[in-house]
Amino acid sequence: MPAFPHRFAFVPQSRPSWPGRIRFCIVCALALLGVLIPAVHAADLPSVALHYGKDAPLAAMKAFDIAVVEPDHGFDPLAYRGQGGSELFAYVSVGEVHPTRSYAARIPDAWRIGRNATWHSLVIDQAQPAWPAFFADEVVGPLWARGYRGFFLDTLDSYHLVKDVDVAAQQRGLVAVVRMLRKRYPGIRLIFNRGFELLPELRGEVHAVAAESLYRGWDAKRKRYVEVPANDREWLLGQLQTARDRYGVIAIAIDYVAPAARELARDTARRIHAHGIVPYVTDGDLKHLGVGLVEVLPRKLMFLYNSREAARVNVSSPHRYAEMPVNHLGYVAEYVDVTGPLPESVPAGEYAGAVLWFDGYVPGERARALMDWMVARIAEGTRLAVFGSFGFEPDADFLRAAGLAQAPPAKGRLDIALRDPAVGFETPAIPDRGRLQRLRVEQPDARVLLSLNDSAGNRYDAVAQTAWGGFALHPFAVRVLPLDDAQTRWVIEPFAFIRDALALPALPVPDTTTLTGRRMFFAHIDGDGFASRAEMKGRRLAAEVLLEDVLKRYRVPHAMSVIEIETSERGPFARDSAEMEAVARRMFALPHVEIASHSYTHPFYWDSVERGEAKEAAQGYSLAPAGYTPSLEREIAGSVDYIRSRLAPPGKPVGLMLWTGDAAPTEAALEWVERLGMVQMNGGYTVASTLYPSLAAVSSLGTWQGRHFHVHAPIMNENVYTNLWTGPYYGFERVTQTLAFTETPRRLKPVNLYFHTYSASKPASLAVLHKVYRHALAQPVHPVYPSEYVRIAMNFNDVVLARTLDGGRYLxxxxxxxxxxxxPRGLGLPDIGASSGIGGWRDGAEGIYAHLTGETATLVLGDRADATPVLAEANARLExxxxxxxxxxxxxxxxxxLEFALSGASQCRVTADGRALGPVRSEAGLTHFRLDAHAATIELRCRVG
Incomplete structure (x- = not known):
């Protein structure tokens, strides 16, 4: 049985006695007269969060200075501690012990003086002489060894549960416990949960004191949230202010509201903070992320899909269509299969809403469960965006909750009665009687975007924004073109529809396309065709042509890979193995080429590899040797060992796995890559061009497989532009159209040239490689290694954004x-002087690209740009x-x-590593510079006035 932290249920305080009230008034008066000087000023208060769940969102909690967790859930405080300064504090119970705690059985019976029936825990006699040492050694000691340096001490007044207890002796025992901890563990920081009466004796030895339910509480017995009576609030406020002003400790108030009541939580936190007290407002079980001096901006969206419509997430409609716009808006998709258990809630502190996409109905009883789930989410205020179908035939209860009505069967012709300009985005809205869903919006404040009428005048609403979210029903979300089922078009504009349905606020978006103001560039090469002979004079290996004509010419970051069985002496091309391996060694020795594996045998289906099945590609080819039983270990770790031992220069790592075939690795395959300390990429299907001009042809950032994130290649390779390498072999030139489509009007992807070794085997394809390289490198790009991009893409999922309670700063x-x-436009311009960790910014088509200088930053925005010159862009990382x-x-x-540009620097003297540097050109308010070095310290000395 898991151990849960004890917390007092909300119990109204008894009315203080007159002497107590008089003492409180005297304290207030002295404070007003300046006799008591606060030891902690409001501006210096630390932000504090508490989360007792086993799935505590540790990444998000880094927005707080102190994060209190239940240590029995196995968190690692050393791994958590980083540049942000956030610290994990361990919850420990002093006055009570739950029987499930590991040390409970070692507590003598004589020390157990009572029980807390509400929490089924034992009350411990604090007056026992051996108890302080036991607590220090058995409770705190193991946690100290794990790296905890801060502790939240709960149940300090549990002795009051015991009849006729010697209060003075219990308090002396608690003081002895604290003194023992400070003696055994120098530097320990302690937060008391109440224990006000101990502070006079422990002046200067306690970091902070907390108390629950200043304005709003949780009634654990009745399972309801309550407002604290004024008299109880007055008494508790006096205790907290006295602790702060007289004893110099930080005062913390922990209040409770329903998880979905975010505005109430914010208001409560502001009221607490107005007293100079640290607020934290959360749910009654402390298992949701609450609001404190900062509020984490939720960046997750729950994506519901039906696995019976798509066995794998990466082929499901929400992944293929909705996830890319969601990523671009700054959000992370988290998938839930509706054929399994549905989550009890969508925590508002972690999720900005939910996206549901169903092509048909959910089977059997799961439809009922889904309907009930949606009704509950609407009731609690969770925003929902529904695509395709609701997943069920709505009943009266659902229709009532959603503000909808059932319309009668259609008669005669269907015509469009109302169409918003947002409908008909990439293809016209065409009514389809066979897919008509007979619903009508009844909410007076809803906004219908597409409405149909039949010949009898009946109305059918197919696309709408409602009070609870919005829906775009089939066939008005996306449309598959009738003559080519590989091409899809958006009927609605997805970015605006999702943003409006989920009421997503404008927020700083972690961006994976741009670095230091420039669009990123990288190239990566799959090893296929290493053994091919070039159809040119000399019949050299295609790999050698690639080396001499491409890799040595374009000295920008690349990743090069090989397929072990193709190049090794044990493969089908053993006769040329020595020649191929020699070329590979020369490739891998180039300083601008990082080393990747493209597997052992180039499996097409990675799920088959996991099952140990040899399964050929749909085209019938296979490189697997006769009798080979596929395994993930051999394909991944084995191929890496081969490259390290035979091809890689000493000390140069094999750091990247480029997936083969369908490029859909399983969770176990991704686990292997992580275990080897590598990163991985490939897959996706970004091919948008003049032949396929649709956002539906732009893939998401990647695919989740369990806890692992598989990163997609930003742009697809030449194979798909050449009809699976059947011609035309110059087809890869259309990748320039894809690069243009993903740049304007929205920068959706970095510049990525992705191809195979065999592109160097034919004159037409080799000529096109030069063409696309020249095209890409003629743009103002920021070259990065493919592995750098992969890490940036993976980091997108756990970057934390927060906002201060006063709304003045983003963290x-x-x-x-x-x-x-x-x-985004309208959010404001960076105030560099007031911000920290922001090194400059560049204006772009969609808004401002702000440059971070480290893993933490504080961003302050204003209406006007600071007059101070700033770094606008560079082709190098800003360190x-x-x-x-x-x-x-x-x-x-x-x-x-190096290339870089400064804005507002016309009156500045610029040096690079101490040497004067003149501009190469000035345009559009930017002054551009260039130097031969790859790294430099740039200094600006500017005239004032």
């Missing part, structure tokens, strides 16, 4: 690799930015000769 945490925020005595410094580190 960024956990940006370990991702270093760009895209600020630091500072201003000292009027001198601005930027440290740039890149992969190619």
């Amino acid at each position: 960024v945490r956990n940006a370990t690799h991702l270093r760009t925020l895209r600020l 630091s930015a500072s201003v000292e005595q009027g001198v601005q410094r930027y440290r740039l580190n890149g992969q190619v000769p």
Whole structure:
């Protein structure tokens, strides 16, 4: 049985006695007269969060200075601790012990003096002489060894549950416990949950004191949220203020509201903070992320899908269509299969809403469960965006909850009666009687975007924004073109529809396309065709042509891979193995080429590999040797060992796995890559061009497989542009159209050139490689290694955004690799002087690209740009930015000769590593510079006035 932290249920305080009330008034008066000087000023207060769930969102909790957790859930405080300064504190119960705690059985019976019936725990006699040492050694000691340095001490007044207890002796025992902890563990920080009466004796030894239910509480017996009576609030407020003003500790108030009541939580937190007290407002079980001095901005959306319509997430409609717009808006999709258990709630502190996409009805009793789930979410205020179908035939209860009505069967012709300009985005809205869903919106404040009428005048609403979210029913979400089932078009504009349905606020978007103001560029090469002979004079290996004509010419970051069985002496091309391996060694020795594996035998179906099945590709080819039983270990770890031992230069790692075939790795395959300390990529299907001009042809950032994230290649390879390498072999030139489509009007992807070794085997395909390289590198790009991009894409999922309670600042945490925020139009312009960790910004088509200098930042926005010159863009990573005595410094580190541009710097003297640097051109308010070095410290000395 798991151990749960004890918390007092909300119990109204008895009315204080007159002497007590008089003492409170005297304290207030002295404070007003300035006799008591607060030891902690409101501006210096730390932000605090508490979460006792086993799935505590640790990444999000880094937005707080202190995060209190239940340590028995196995969290690692050392791994948690980072640049942001956030610290995990361990919850420990002093006055009570639950029988499930590991140390409970070692507590002598004589120490057990009572029971807490509400929480089924034992009350411990604090007056026992051996108890302080036991508590220090058995309770705190193991947690200290794990890395905890802060502790939240609960149940300090549980002795009051025992009749006729010697109160003074219990309090002396508690003081002895604290003194023992401070003696055994120098530097320990302690937060009391109440224990006000101990503070006079422990002056200067307690970091903070907390109390529950200042304005709003949780009645554990009746399972309801309550407002605290004024007299009880007055008494508790006096205790907290006295603790702060007289004893110099930080005062914390923990209040409780329903998880979905976010505005009430914010208002409660503001009221607490107005007293100079640290607020934290959360749910009654402390298992939801609450509101404190900062509020984490939820970046997750729950995606509901039906696995009977798509056995794998990566082929489901929500993944294929809705996830990319969601990513671009700054949100992460978390999938739930409706054929299994549905979550009890959608916590408002972690999720901005839910997206549901069904092509038909959910089977059997699951339809009823889904309907009830949606009714409950509507009731609690969770925003829902529904695509395709609701997943069931709505009954009267659902229709009532959703503000809908059932319309009669259609008669005669269907015509469009009302169409918003947002409908008909990429293809016209065409009524289809066979797919008509007979619903009519009844909510007076709803906004219908598409309505149909039949010949009898009956109305059918197919696309609408409602009070609870919105829906776009088939066939008005996406439409598959009748002549080509590989092509799909959006009927609605997905970005606006999702944003409006879920009421998503404008927020700084962690951006995976841009670095230091420029669109990222990288190239990666699958090893297929290494053994091919080039159809050119000399019949060289295609790999050698690739080396000499491409890799040596374009000295920008690449990833190069090989298929072991193709290049090794044990493969079908053993006769040429020595020649191929020699070429591979020369490739891998190039400083701008990172080493990747493309597996052992190039499996087409990775789920088959996991099952140990040899399954050929649909085209019938296979490189697997006769009798080979596929295994993930051999395909991944084995191929890496081969490259390390035979091809890689000493000390150069094999850090990247490029998936083969359908590029749909299983969770177990992804686990293997992580175990080897590598990252991985490939898959997706971004091919939008003039032949397929649709957002439906732009893939999401990646696919979740369990707890692992599989990163998609941003742009697809030449195979799909050449009809599976059947011609035309110059077809890869259309990738320039894909690059343009994913740049304008929205920058959706970085510049990525992705191809195979065999592209160097034919004159037409080789000529096109040069064409697309010249095209890509003629743009203002920021070259990165493919593995850098993969880490940025993975980091997108756990970057934390928060906002201060007063709304004045955005906080960024956990940006370990991702270093760009895209600020939508209207959000404001960065105030560099008031911000920290922001090194500059660049205006773009969709808004501002702000550059982060580290994994944490504080962003302050204003209506006008600061007059101070700033770094607008660079083709190198911005490692630091500072201003000292009027001198601005930027440290740039890149992969190619440096290029950068400054805004507002026309009156500045610019140096690079101490040498004067003149501009190469000035345009549109930017001054551009260039130097041969790949890294430099840039300094600006500007004239004032």
